[in-house]
Amino acid sequence: MSSHYQEVPDADIASESMRLRSAWQADELPSRQRKLVDAQLANYRQGIPIDVFDVMVNVLRKLTHGGANTTVLEIGCSSGFYSEVFSIAQLPVEYFGCDYSAAFIQLAQATYPQLRFDIEDATEMSYSDEMFDVVISGCCLLHIPEYEKAIAETARVVRDYVVFHRTPVVVGRPNKYFRKKAYGVETVEIHFGEADFLKSLRKYGLELIETHTLSEERDPEDSLCINANRTYVCRKLKR
Ligand SMILES: C[S@@+](CC[C@H](N)C(=O)[O-])C[C@H]1O[C@@H](n2cnc3c(N)ncnc32)[C@H](O)[C@@H]1O
Numbered sequence: 001m002s003s004h005y006q007e008v009p010d011a012d013i014a015s016e017s018m019r020l021r022s023a024w025q026a027d028e029l030p031s032r033q034r035k036l037v038d039a040q041l042a043n044y045r046q047g048i049p050i051d052v053f054d055v056m057v058n059v060l061r062k063l064t065h066g067g068a069n070t071t072v073l074e075i076g077c078s079s080g081f082y083s084e085v086f087s088i089a090q091l092p093v094e095y096f097g098c099d100y101s102a103a104f105i106q107l108a109q110a111t112y113p114q115l116r117f118d119i120e121d122a123t124e125m126s127y128s129d130e131m132f133d134v135v136i137s138g139c140c141l142l143h144i145p146e147y148e149k150a151i152a153e154t155a156r157v158v159r160d161y162v163v164f165h166r167t168p169v170v171v172g173r174p175n176k177y178f179r180k181k182a183y184g185v186e187t188v189e190i191h192f193g194e195a196d197f198l199k200s201l202r203k204y205g206l207e208l209i210e211t212h213t214l215s216e217e218r219d220p221e222d223s224l225c226i227n228a229n230r231t232y233v234c235r236k237l238k239r
Contacts, residue, residue, distance in 0.1 A: 008188065017188050021144070023185055023186060024101055024185075028184070030106075033078055033183055034079050060091055064091075071096065073157065074136045074138060075137045080115060083115055096116050098120035098125065122154070123150045134161045134162070135157060136163045138163075138165035139167070142168055145190075151201065161234065164234070169197060170219075170225055171225065171227075173225045175190055175196070206236060208234055209234060211232055
């Protein structure tokens with residue numbers, strides 16, 4: 001539900017990213033996103049493939065050898081709908097969710113009262129070191145101007161594996177910043193220069209072990225640039 005993409009000029013990147021940093025905390029977002037999610041979950045329950053769900057489930061099934069007794073934290077969990085995806089897929093992981101939006105967490109708690117959800121900012125979480133076996137950061141870093149800090153925090157709270165799900169990247173170019181509307185609300189979205197993004201993962205002790213490409217196309221306005229959306233699976237290197 002993204003529209004009105006406009007690239008942010010270099011001179012405005014810092015100010016626009018900070019101005020719109022809290023955009024996803026808007027009260028009107030959770031119900032709008034949940035409408036779309038409910039339709040996707042209904043299809044998924046009937047066995048209709050949803051590519052982003054399928055990629056995540058297959059990755060997690062492989063990492064957890066079936067899922068039992070594995071703790072999984074999703075950072076930027078919105079209404080916690082991936083917990084339902086895992087339950088439909090009969091992946092018996094122990095799911096935890098956090099998000100910086102109180103409105104999203106309220107909806108998550110109301111929808112899945114049996115699960116634990118916390119209000120946490122991805123750049124400074126209250127969890128202890130290596131608290132979760134697997135951490136998923138799904139389509140969240142792209143909204144965080146201090147995304148390196150969020151990568152460092154993700155690496156700190158995980159024990160074994162991190163999945164950076166649905167990450168928009170540009171190949172052959174540095175980061176690009178866009179202003180866009182998400183469910184009608186103005187936000188900023190970072191498309192990461194892939195080479196530098198992978199360097200940042202290594203910097204925080206995350207070794208890339210798998211990449212899943214959800215989409216990939218040459219930029220129609222820049223023939224030397226490829227736009228892609230990928231899921232990166234990393235192993236935490238032990239110190
Ligand atoms: C596009 S939704 C992603 C939902 C889901 N994880 C997925 O993969 O589809 C992005 C989520 O990230 C959350 N978010 C944005 N900035 C955040 C931050 N600094 N800390 C924690 N959550 C954040 C938003 O509130 C929103 O729920």
